[in-house]
Amino acid sequence: MKSLRRTVSELWHGWLQRRIPPSRQVLLDQRRIFIFPSAYGFFFLLIAVLLFVGGINYENNLLLGFSFLLVSLFLMAILHTFRNLAGLKLVAASMRPGFAGARGALEVRILSAHHAHLSIWLHWPGAPAEEVSVEPGEEKSLWLSVQLLRRGRQHPGRLRVESRYPLGLLRSWSLVDLDHTCLAWPKPLSGGECPASGGDDDTGVNHQDRGSEEFEGLRSYVAGDSLRLVDWKSYARGRGLNTKQFSDPAEGRLWLEWNRLPGHDPETRYGRLCYWVLQLDQRGERYGLRLPDGELEPGSGPLQRERALEMLALSGESG
């Protein structure tokens, strides 16, 4: 039984893969749109059948006509529900990473070429749906949250694009593979000593007091500088954004190192490193990262953090 279900599921996915191959941009057309009555649609048809039986039994032609009108309306709803999806263009746009076990988000752009597409619901499997409408010629962008299960690049599965507009009697949908991935950083794991080297002393004790770094002066703010180092007092006085400069002895750089976490499995190591990246970033300190498959030059600020996390997320994936 189980194997049968798996076979069917494999066949289905294989067919879907051939029918709607992955692509960064998809135009929904009759090859890609499925349509089927909703539960209300069946209920509606049941009512039409009841009225038909009533019309036959009471020999009432108007009752029959009413029932035929409902059925015709249902048939027209097939066309309209289909049309509401047809011609919609979906484009994979940017991505907002998250930690493994939490959520990330993917941006999907929705474009309408000719006519309005109203009340379209989009979601990845297992994620809450978002509703959007686009008017003719309009383009909208939608951030859809994605459940991130493990570290690394995540393929969220096929995006379900669904609509019941206008009557809710039918559901037209498509399962689109936008070839879109979401990055999952390792889940931060606290505890243990800072796996660092190259600080003031090689013991790797974290710098509780910042006396070791001597204040050198100010330079004007450069995008990417840590906000913690901004001299807010001078900013408040109207002197613009400036970043505090500390003297930074070469050996004062903190290298977060993979090799300093022996005896743990790789994912725990990534988790620990991630935790310390966040910690050090929060303190506004400079840090570098040494992983088996790469190295990040020391630095600080959001950009450094971004790079470090990305490296941690992708490490070990390619090789």
Place this chain on the structure above:
Amino acid sequence: MARVYQVPRHAFPWLISGALLASLPHMLRAELWLSVVVPLLLLWRIMIQRGRFAMPGKLVRGMLLLGLAGATLYSHGTLLGPDAGVTLLVAAFALKMLEMFRLRDAYVVIILAFFVLATAFLFSTGPLITIYIGLVLVLMVAALIGINHPESGVSPWRHFRLSLTMLGQAIPLMLVFFMLVPRLPPLWSLKVEQQQGKTGMSDSMAPGEISRLSRQNDLAFRVEFEGDVPPPSLRYWRGLTYGWFDGRRWSQAVPPALDRQEYVRFANGVSPQWYLQLLADRGDAAWKYRVVMERSGRQWLYAMSVPFSDKADVGLARDLRLVRRTDLEATYDYRVTSYLMPVAVEGLKDWERQFYVALPSGSSPRAAAMAQQWRDESVSDAAYANRLLRWLNEEQFYYTLEPPLLGQHTVDDFLFRTRRGFCEHYASSFAFLLRAAGIPARIVAGYQGGQLNPLGNHLQVRQYDAHVWVEAWLPEQGWVEFDPTAAVAPARIELGLEQALAGFDEQTDTGLAAVLRSNPLLTRLSHLIDYIEFGWAKWVLGYNQQNQLEFLSRWLGKVTPERMVMTLAAVGGSLMTVMLIWMLWRARRPGLKWWQREYRAMLRLMRKRGLNPPAHLPPAQVIAAAAQRYPRAAAALQDWQHCFEAAVYRPPAADPELLRRQLVVLRRKVARMSRL
């Protein structure tokens, strides 16, 4: 309680007005409490929507439901059956408005509304109510579209327009279904117990009852002839016969010796001996016609003698009239061929003769004595009957709608004392006099006459055409019709009731009909309305299995179920395909920008003014040419051109909406100024 589902603001007006209008026909028809309760419940719902009231709790709703069920039970004595069921349905529908906690409930409300709308057809089937129901359906579909569009800030009219479009597209398909879906016979028998009573003739007649009917203006049936319409003096529509007299009241009765099975012959039943005899003896086919009868609640059908119909549920009774298997609970249409009365070869059977001469003993002795004496003085039964008619004609008898009350011996009292009566008095006395002389006689009840509608060339027979007359069995002739009323008031037959009564200085208060007749414009209007109603009854209400077969055999040749299904699939399918292609094609065509549409409108105006700018000319040259031709409009044209360029090239400061409005105003100005 979970968060209450909010019906979108743009859908709510359609939902609430649709609900009210869907219940309206029922509120006008059914009990008074329904028309109080439904608006109150809807008002409550409005207050909830506005946030003034909270949703009522389970207990309140339960009590309300019980109350409504109780009220229905109190009004109808039952919760079952169409009448009570519909009342309960409408009440529960309004109550369901207070129970919308989820989107699902909103769906249920709308689908219930469809049901409520459809049930209105159980009670009235005119063209106007059909249009009304169609309009309310537009509202309900708009509401359905609205609840499927949960965003805010959408115009309700957008739903309305789409609803109109979708229903408009559905109508051709519906017509195809209507024409082609095979009409089945009822699956099981259902009895509609309507509040409307039975109308028209009843199964017995006492003096004064037909004259009461004659004050009604309601339509009884319409008749459409193939070929000529018979003259008024032949328009005797037989419905039923009264064979039993108790001294006051004539009643319908079957001779006790006759087997009930043998009394009525249906097309698919056995043919009794008398029927075979009738088939052999009947004369030529005289008239072919189609009768569309209004609901009567009775099973009697009206036709000229001797009627034959080929419908399966229509039977011919032994007294030469048509009956339907079940009571007419809706408009009913049947075709009849009337044959001339057969000339009797055999006499009446003994038991039949006895039945048709029976009189209560001791009733109206003076009339009975006169009958015996006159019959003895006459050479034949026919001569005796004619003497009676002459006597009625020559003596001072009055034809009146308000006859005085009669004593115990009704016939004596009428013939020798009051002498003022309506057709039932004359028919009753005449039949009595025949029977008292030993001549078999019965009363025939039905309608006489009918007004010709020149538009459709059909007859309208109304309740005031109700009439009774007499049939007597004459040796070697068989049943012969006598109309004693015609002897007293010949105008009744030739000209109708009103003129006949006017001849006796009687005022009729058939009301509207008299007003209508006096005004030629109103007469024409009433003919038009009647014509439409008749067409509706024939083509819509009366489109039954038989008509369907006739209609389809014109197109399909031989009609078989397979052919019908194939045709249905082919026609319906191609209609759907055409619509799909049209919709997709329309979708593919890129929409024009608003300023392109504006330019086209300007070009149309130019063309209307006789200017034919070649298509390749840039707008500036077109405008220049127009300005040259219409110097008065030059300034407006110039302004228009500036605005148009601003719209096309869109300088950052330009407000498109403002530009668009300005362009329209300027174009209208150009139109005015360029008018010569």
